[in-house]
Amino acid sequence: MTSSQQIKRALGPIAAFLVCILVVFFILLISFHETKLTQFGVYGTRPRSIYAAVSTILATLITMFISSQLCLLWLQELASQASEADADVDTTRLEAKWRVVLGVGSLTERFKSLRVQLSYLVAGLITAAIVASVTPSASTQSFDDYRPQISSGAPYPFSIYCASVFPPGQTPRGYFWNLSNGSRLYVNAPGGGCPTRWALRLTYGINVISPEDYAYTDSGVYIHASAMGAPISIYASRPGFSNRLLELTNKYNSEVIRTTQCVPVMKSNPVSCRSSGTLQVGANNLTAIADDRSCVVQALLPIDPRTTNAMAKGLCATGKVGQATMVLGATSAYAGWLALSMGDQSAYDAISAAADRGDTSARYVVTCNMDATNVYEFRNVTFSTRSKINGTAALRLSADGDTECSRPANYSQDMSGLLAEVAVAPWQVLLENTGLDGWFDTIANFAWINDGAIMRTRFAYNNSRNGLEDVLGITAALVGAYMNSTTVTIPASAIVANMRVGSGYRYAVAFILPPLIAAMAIALLTWRALRRTCPSTVKNWVKLPRNTWGSTSAVVNAVEHVENVPKLH
Structure with missing residues (x-):
């Protein structure tokens, strides 16, 4: 061959x-x-x-x-x-x-x-x-051209609108702080479209059972404690806010897995409360006075607080922009519930026992300080569309650890608008039932475990000491998340699902x-x-x-x- x-x-x-x-x-x-x-x-x-x-x-x-x-x-x-x-x-x-x-x-x-x-x-x-x-198999691809918009944190550009600066010589009604140049920073708390106007309904997403899993829900998203107060525009599309997230999901046919961006979050609770203050009881009125007398709240009632359950509560702007004082005072059985919200179990037991005997002489006063001037920090926050909470698929927002990220270059250095809104955030929950018996209805839903009137021992904030502080602090974070003044565009990344060989x-x-x-x-x-x-x-x-x-x-x-x-x- x-x-x-x-x-x-x-x-x-x-x-x-x-x-x-x-x-x-x-x-x-x-x-x-x-x-x-x-x-x-x-x-x-x-x-x-x-x-x-x-x-x-x-x-x-x-x-x-x-x-x-x-x-x-x-x-x-x-x-x-x-x-x-x-x-x-x-x-x-x-x-x-x-x-x-x-x-x-x-x-x-x-x-x-x-x-x-x-x-x-x-x-x-x-x-x-x-x-x-x-x-x-399913894979992912990163896109760095995603550019969400968030509130700049600065005051609103128009007078008599949410949080605005009034020139010297003008005295606004409501909550305001005096500025060094003689002008005043005013918060129009009940203003239509203002974040403070939504305070009451936003609180109903607070998680008191397992706050370590998530602090609260908002717009169907589970917000982890590490991302409280993050701007709503990075995790939901709502009227009046940036719709960049909606544009992103539409562009990629809802295959967006997660987005990551550096935004301000509330790292610690701006509220601290103590059992202190004065309560003056009249025939048809109740006056609660903060222990430092920086806030006095008078409630005119259709009932006699000397013989029945009643409560007076309110908020006053004090000190620097971002600071406020709250005072709550209660009589009879309401005094016991106020004590329970403070984690004062012994006072609650004693007052409840007295109320059961028909004794209405119980009194309880709480003074709370709000200081939002040093609670915000910029962190990389991830919005995930495919997370799981207790084995159930969920939308989730959480920070990537507790490390601070670099503040976006175009983010305003003046956060006074945000701080002012946050400082008066609890105003609405403190006005509940004013003109009636003053009962703090919404706070009562979250300041303790209602099933059995159990004192709370687990909180969203690491520095919360009782349920009342935690509720008021989360309310502040929620209102801050809805800040809707002038916006800035920030860099971000988006991870999108795709297929690979x-x-x-x-x-x-x-x-x-x-x-x-x-x-x-x-x-x-x-x-x-x-x-x-x-x-x-x-x-x-x-x-x-x-x-x-x-x-x-x-x-x-x-x-x-x-x-x-x-x-x-």
Whole structure:
């Protein structure tokens, strides 16, 4: 046989070897290099089915070619052994080997020819290796062109609107602070569209059961304690606020997984309360006076507070912008509930026992200071659309640790508007039932555990000491989140779901083993074939002893048509 004939007959095994090597490199490539199938979005059932069918068909064709060349090499190996055997060869064993190589051997015969079976098994696994390697999986892609807008924290640019500066000589009504230049910073707490106007309804998302999981919910989002007070525009789309988040979700077909941005959050509770102050009780009025006399609240009542339950409560702007004083005073059984909100269990028990006996002489006064001047800190906050709270899918907002991030360059240095709004945030919950009995209805829902009147011991803020402080502090954070003055654009990143080829996990490298081992087997069998001379046809491979044709004719007939099996020597 000429050299050209030898090369021609070796093309099949060489091609199979090269295909195996290409499969190995392909698997390595998609394991270490992410190949995107979509820019954003994941495949539905139909695209996945089509993808799986096409990849399986291609992988099967590749495996069939490799397996066929491996089979021919084993046939040549066996034929070479048969041609070199003498007349006393064990024909039964020879027949068994033929059947195993041709894939029709029994289980026992296959076990005795383990090398052949293992090579076929490995080759057969190439289909699984390829399909597993290219199976599409969910992945993510980061986009840095997302630019949300948040409130600048500065006062509002218009007079008589939420938190505005009045020039010298003008005295606004309501809550205000005197500024160093003679002007006044005024908060229009009941103003329509102002954050303080929403204080009451915002409190109903406060979590008193497991505040370590989330502090409160707002607009369907679970807000972790680390992100309290973060601007609403980064986690919800509401009328009157920036709609950049809505634009982002529309752009990527709601496949946004999370966004991250550096924004101000309320790191600690600005409220501290103490059982102190004075309560003056009249026939139809109740006057609560703070212990430092910085705030005096008088309640005119349709009842006699000397003989029935009553409460007076309110807020006064004091000191610097962002500071205020609150005072709450109560009589009879209401005094006991006020004590419970302060975590004063002994006072609550004593007052409740006295009230049950008809004794209405109990009095309880609380003075609280609000100081928001040093509670804000810029942190990287992540809004996640695919989190879980107690095993349930949820939208979640949380800070990435407690490390401060760099304040965005275009964020206002003047946060007095935000501080002013936050300082008077509890005004609405403190005005509840004014003109009636003054009961602090909303606060009562969250200052203790209502099921059994249990004193709270778990709080959203690390520095909260009782339920009253925690409720008032969270109310301040919620109002601050809704600050809607002039806005600034800040840098942010968005992570969007998409599809990639393969899993992306490093263990996928193990899928190279079937094609790699198959390549080694083909190389070994080819090398061994090059070292010996074999008959040119399958029929000539088999040297049958006398009187044994009947037992081996089936094998010969099965391969008689293969006249050009590679002959390598």
